[in-house]
Amino acid sequence: MEMQFYGAAGGVTGSCHLLSVGDKKLLIDCGMFQGGHDLEEENRTKFGFDAKDVDYLLLTHAHLDHCGRIPLLVKRGFRGEIITTAATRELARLVLMDAAGLAAEEARRSNRRHQRQGGTESEAIYDLTDVLDTMDRFxxxxxxxxxxxxxPGVSVTFGDAGHILGSAWILIEASEAGKQQRIVYSGDLGNRGKPIINPPTPAPRADVIVMESTYGDRLHKAIRPSVDELRDAIxxxxxxGxxxxxxxFALERAQDLLYYLREMMRNNQLPANLPVFLDSPMAISATEIFRRHPECFNPDTRAGLQQGADPFALRNLHFTRETSESMGINLIKGGALIMAGSGMATGGRVTHHLKHNIWRADCSVIFVGYAAQGTLARRIIDGAKTVRIFGEEIHVAxxxxxxxxxxxxxxxxxxLAWYxxxxxxxxxxxxxxxxxxxxIAKVLRARGLQVDCPVIGDRYSL
Known part of the structure; x- marks a missing residue:
């Protein structure tokens, strides 16, 4: 058996791990690299393996950095089977369709620029047809x-990772030449106390554990003070004025925020008639998918939904799917809460809202998620005095x-609790x-355990 790493090895995006068992090759995730221009170009490069050789793809969850390059894998010859949870399958279709649309939009914008300045025209990394072909592989x-x-010789068990709807860690039980191995891939693990979905179930016994470490060096703020901080910021x-x-982020974060906003309004902590705009077609569709998968909800939320308490229903909530509706929001000068993607401000409708509001001292930008190096969100968080949006340098006030x-x-x-x-x-x-x-490594090494921190291209014999 051999394990190879082709993404999320030394970084937090592009999850892509290959496991070879005998003559079978199993890919765990095939995600998009996210961040600056160099990473976008990296998405177009060769995988490091032949897509035609992959027999199975095990998908941990539907975030773009875990599923975003699957259509490219199919485009380059993957004809194997994709196995994942029911909720992830629905969400992945949504995420990949959105990614294809954004890629086409970016290609058009780039080509217009090239027409003015000269240069080679580019094409989208994949299109809607590639996404539809991908869905046939599930x-x-x-x-x-x-x-x-x-x-023969390989079985898998998915466990609840508590990260987003349908997310999973995966136990692979593999046998080769009489040697058996239990290998666990954590995928992305969620934090405890989330309002809608269950916390992660603990890792099963394993010979090899492949674990995420995004926040391995820090502790989060407690959720209740964070909710209070959000209320005070609003x-x-x-x-x-x-x-x-x-x-x-359209998956999980948008739904959690709707839940907490509803709670604040019910408790008279926010005006019940506060105009809230969910300006993200993907987040709107994701919310509908959430409603279809109560099997992923924690007992309290599931019971409330069954009794008619919709966790996503606000009195003055506006779902804005159409571009014209989104543009109309920019006519509102004050008193509105605008939730829009993307979470790292790397594209999507939030960039338009930032362009219209970030220069105004009476407005606020509230970041409630991780921002990778090289993203617009990280530059703003790090205190940039000006930011470039759609080619225009805009003052941050x-x-x-x-x-x-x-x-x-x-x-x-x-x-460590999951481990x-x-x-x-x-x-x-x-x-x-x-x-x-x-x-994480220093804690586990202090226990006398072998810990590896691979970079892209590393391989290990098991």
């Missing part, structure tokens, strides 16, 4: 805790809030920058 559906015999913005812009307690990722203590007191022969830390990985 096969068996994984239920949590149920073993699937993938092929109230302060309303008092100043401006708009509050929240760059929002809005009040900037960064609230960390809403993270969908487990922190240092929660990662438990196991003693695998090898632990491999992925999906983290150097500080995050070292925060």
């Amino acid at each position: 096969g068996r559906t994984a239920d949590y805790a149920e073993k699937i015999a993938v092929c 109230l302060d913005t309303l008092k100043r 401006g708009n509050a812009i929240i760059p929002t 809005a009040k900037i809030y960064t609230i960390g307690g809403f993270s969908a990722h487990a922190d240092h203590d929660e990662l 438990g007191d196991q003693k695998p022969t090898r632990t491999i830390l992925v999906h983290g920058e150097d500080n995050g990985r070292e925060g």
